[in-house]
Each structure stands twice: as C-alpha cells, then as structure tokens.
Amino acid sequence: MRSKNNSSISRVIKPRLLIIDDSKDVVDFLAELFSTTYECHFAHDGVEGLEAANDLIPDIIICDVQMPKMNGLEVVRILKSNQNTRYIPTILLSGYNSRENRLEGLRAMADDFVAKPFDYEELRLKMSNLLQLRQELQNTPPRDYITEALDLNAAEFSIKERELIEAMIDYFSTNYPDNKLNIDMVAKHLNYSIRQIQRKIKTITGNTPMDLLRTYRLKQAAAALLRHKTISEVSEACGFSSPNYFCTCFKDYFELTPRSYQKLNK
Known part of the structure; x- marks a missing residue:
C-alpha cells in the first residue's frame, strides 16, 4: 500500500484553467464539464479576472465577452500586452456570433472565439489543441x-x-x-x-x-x-x-x- 505522500507525488498535475464569467450558471456548468481534467479557478468580472490571471498564471483562460466592470475584449487586450500573461492561450465566449464579433475577438488577440450556446466537444478540442501547441512551443529551443x-x-x-x-x-x-x-x-x-x-x-x-x-x-x-x-x-x-x-x-x-x-x- 502506498503512503499518502507517495500517492500525492504520483498524482497527475492537471492544467490550470481560469474561467472568467459573470454568470454563476455558466461558471458552474464549465466547472462541471472540465473539473476532471483541469484545475479550475474562477473570476466573476473582468477586473477580478485580470487579478486572477496575474496571480495564478493559468495554463489556459476561458473568458466571457459581456461582463460588468471590464468586458472580455479589454481583458484579452491587457493580458496580451503584459509580458507575464501574453502567451497564455485565451478563448473568448460570446452570445453573439456575427463576423464583426469574431473580428473584434481577433483584433483583441484572442487565440480563439466560441459562440454560446457552445458545443462541448468543440470547446474541449480547441482547449486541448491550444495547450498542445503551447507545450510544443515551450519544448522548442528558444529563438531570439x-x-x-x-x-x-x-x-x-x-x-x-x-x-x-x-x-x-x-x-x-x-x-x-x-x-x-x-x-x-x-x-x-x-x-x-x-x-x-x-x-x-x-x-x-x-x-x-x-x-x-x-x-x-x-x-x-x-x-x-x-x-x-x-x-x-x-x-x-x-x-x-x-x-x-x-x-x-x-x-x-x-x-x-x-x-x-x-x-x-x-
């Protein structure tokens, strides 16, 4: 029988996911979907989300667009202009899926854009692909x-x-x-x-x-x-x-x- 310490050492470390959304229902739903594969953390508005991102340095961020205090587009712009957080993969969630909304997300330098109501498998694969790409970049010898x-x-x-x-x-x-x-x-x-x-x-x-x-x-x-x-x-x-x-x-x-x-x- 393994000791408690050995068991904790052998435990797989989950990627750290930060969910920024002012809707408790959405946060709870995303947590239920991803808690088995990610270490989930939450913020309930844009300002709180920026503080959490700088404090946690998560592996990936899911951020709603429409939020009080600071919207998701501004959150992403600030994250991508900060040397500490600019390389964190960030996915924007929005209830609007027009071409202009997607372009706004791209202009803010979001890594991807997913419309609500979202397809779980699509979101899961996008998250997995972004994390895999980030891991490959980290394993590549650094270039100037x-x-x-x-x-x-x-x-x-x-x-x-x-x-x-x-x-x-x-x-x-x-x-x-x-x-x-x-x-x-x-x-x-x-x-x-x-x-x-x-x-x-x-x-x-x-x-x-x-x-x-x-x-x-x-x-x-x-x-x-x-x-x-x-x-x-x-x-x-x-x-x-x-x-x-x-x-x-x-x-x-x-x-x-x-x-x-x-x-x-x-």
Whole structure:
C-alpha cells in the first residue's frame, strides 16, 4: 500500500484553467464539464479576472465577452500586452456570433472565439489543441525575440540597436491590427522624425519600418490561419487593407497562398 505522500507525488498535475464569467450558471456548468481534467479557478468580472490571471498564471483562460466592470475584449487586450500573461492561450465566449464579433475577438488577440450556446466537444478540442501547441512551443529551443518576430539576425545588432528594434516590435504587437498605422505614428512613438527612423531602421536591418510591419503582420496572419480563421477575417484582423492585398503579400513572403498554407499545415 502506498503512503499518502507517495500517492500525492504520483498524482497527475492537471492544467490550470481560469474561467472568467459573470454568470454563476455558466461558471458552474464549465466547472462541471472540465473539473476532471483541469484545475479550475474562477473570476466573476473582468477586473477580478485580470487579478486572477496575474496571480495564478493559468495554463489556459476561458473568458466571457459581456461582463460588468471590464468586458472580455479589454481583458484579452491587457493580458496580451503584459509580458507575464501574453502567451497564455485565451478563448473568448460570446452570445453573439456575427463576423464583426469574431473580428473584434481577433483584433483583441484572442487565440480563439466560441459562440454560446457552445458545443462541448468543440470547446474541449480547441482547449486541448491550444495547450498542445503551447507545450510544443515551450519544448522548442528558444529563438531570439527579434528573430522570432521579424526573421532578422539579431546577433548582428548592438545593444542600442536591439533596444530600438525591440521597442518597435512592442509597438507593432499592440497596434498591428490598425490598418491606418503609418510611419508617422511609428516615428512619434519611438521619438524620432520620420526621416530619422526611416534611415536608422534601414541602416540597421536593410528594411524600412513599414517593410518590417508587413512582415510582422504576415507572421501573425500565418498563426491565425492555423487556428482555422477565414482569409477575410485574418486579413482584417491583421491590419491589411483588403483580402486581395493580403493574399498577394502572403504569397510573396511564404511562396504559398493562404489557402494552400492552411491545407499544408492541417
């Protein structure tokens, strides 16, 4: 017979799930569905949810859209702008399933969007897939932040150059869905004139800031396509002016159409 200590050591550690929803019925229902496979934690509004996410650092989050104090879209935006929580897979739940609602979720950088009433098996598989992808990324040898975001050889940069490029990437990460983002906005954020930032970034990287923004958007779009988003949704959510322009840029960069990329990576 095993001792109590040995039994607790051998117990499988469950992934930590944070459910953010103001409806007690929904929280209780989700807890009933997932308590056997997840360690479930709860928050009943957006503000409480942010506090819980920062305190617990859960493995995955399910967040309602319509909530008091702070809605789910704003919760996700804040989570994704925080270095401690930006990589936590987050699924938005909503009673609305229009194209615009899904796009709003994508613009907020949610990892997926599920409409209420939801299908249990669909939600379960989406959660499982996101966790598996996160685990694979954690097991992959780390790549440099700049290399990962823009395919640049970061080893070639000085400390000051790295700081500038990373500041630009951070700005891209929260503003790339805005298709009106332009060089003037980038220059002002980085405290340079347009001419200065154009010349400086071109000298460091061989690319203009807008070239690098397009690369950043394309890499975000590629990740979104693998989450089975439509080409139109991905195009708009990633800041491209039209689906046709997005498809042209995507094919130039990846040498595949978005549709072919999805099929190849199923």
